[in-house]
Amino acid sequence: MxxxxxxxxxxxxxxxxxxxxxxxxxxxxxxxxxxxxxxxxxxxxxxxxxxxxxxxxxxxxxxxxxxxxxxxxxxxxxxxxxxxxxxxxxxxxxxxxxxxxxxxxxxxxxxxxxxxxxxxPVVYGTSHVALDRRARLQPGETLLVHGAAGGVGLTAVEIGRAMGATVIASASSPEKLAVAALHGAGHLIDYSHEDLRARVREITDGRGADVIYDPVGGDVFDTSLRCIAWEGRLIVIGFASGRIPQAPANILLVKNISVIGLFWGAYRQRDPQVVRDSLDTLFGWYGEGKLKxxxxxxxxxxxxxxxxxxxxxxxxxxxxxxxxxxxx
Incomplete structure (x- = not known):
């Protein structure tokens, strides 16, 4: 073979x-x-x-x-x-x-x-466990997804919408944002030439995003800390930018922010039922036409x-x- x-x-x-x-x-x-x-x-x-x-x-x-x-x-x-x-x-x-x-x-x-x-399995499973189990995303909350047209980012857009959130997609080009829009993003930010922090605050009437999904890291992570809502949750998925960022503890304290990690692959060894239950839910949503x-x-x-x-x-x-x- x-x-x-x-x-x-x-x-x-x-x-x-x-x-x-x-x-x-x-x-x-x-x-x-x-x-x-x-x-x-x-x-x-x-x-x-x-x-x-x-x-x-x-x-x-x-x-x-x-x-x-x-x-x-x-x-x-x-x-x-x-x-x-x-x-x-x-x-x-x-x-x-x-x-x-x-x-x-x-x-x-x-x-x-x-x-x-x-x-x-990998991309949808990652985003579902991240948003449902780790970030505890709730209906009516605002979800900001970085890298929103990428492998995991696009699934986070779809899953966020399926969970009842208002989804803001950020990406590096109009073409990528068009893909995110087709999959359920209600607001679009081209961070290659728009001010990410200012646009998030504009879209949320100054409040910031309740949950931020970040597979990019680097400068995007740094900016996320400054456009997240009070008691917001920033979930770290990866570092596609190439730079692993550091979170200033004073910002976490002042805004009561949670920075949460998600290494989905670890669940397969430590708690495989989490993966199985998640995929059961996701395959069901696919059958209902919620995921494309x-x-x-x-x-x-x-x-x-x-x-x-x-x-x-x-x-x-x-x-x-x-x-x-x-x-x-």
């Missing part, structure tokens, strides 16, 4: 498409014939050796995929051959087959194709490096998906 492998940390050029044996499932494991793979920002960090976890070399990147169950190991009871599933793994998704524990597989609902399913996943690029598995580059260089909106050539 084809698999994309990283042979050295530090550069996307260290990725190659290799022929490797098809893996066999062990006890409690399932082999999935992969149809599509979702690319995430973390994949690029992992290849560079900059992620929280560094798998031993060589490794197959990729956190999520979707496909058809082909074989089950001893003791598997939740799925059977022929089932359509989405898979969440620590590594190994960039391949024509993957093996995963059965509790890392989620049934794909009727009406959702497998390419869409591959784009769904946006995929800007579909590439062949062999183009994995180019796909990661699209995310790194902010040339994509929503998700980038790799396909293996299989059809349903």
């Amino acid at each position: 084809r698999a994309v492998r990283c042979h050295a940390y530090g550069d996307l050029a260290n990725l190659s498409v290799d022929e490797v044996p098809v893996p066999d499932p062990g006890p409690g494991q399932v082999r999935v014939a992969v149809h599509a793979v979702g690319i995430n920002f973390a994949d690029g960090l992992m290849v560079l050796g900059q992620y929280q976890e560094k798998p031993p070399l060589p490794f197959v990147p990729g956190l999520e995929a979707a496909g058809i169950v082909e074989a089950c190991g001893e003791g598997v009871t939740r799925v059977r051959p022929g089932d359509r599933v989405a898979a969440l793994v620590d590594t190994g998704a960039y391949a024509e087959y993957l093996v995963a524990p059965e509790d890392r597989l989620f049934p794909v609902p009727d009406g959702m194709d497998l390419v869409t399913a591959a784009s769904f 996943p946006h995929i800007s690029h579909r590439l062949d598995l062999a183009e994995a490096a180019a796909g990661i580059g699209l995310l790194r260089d902010r040339q994509s909106t929503g998700k980038v998906v790799l396909t293996t050539g299989r059809t349903e």
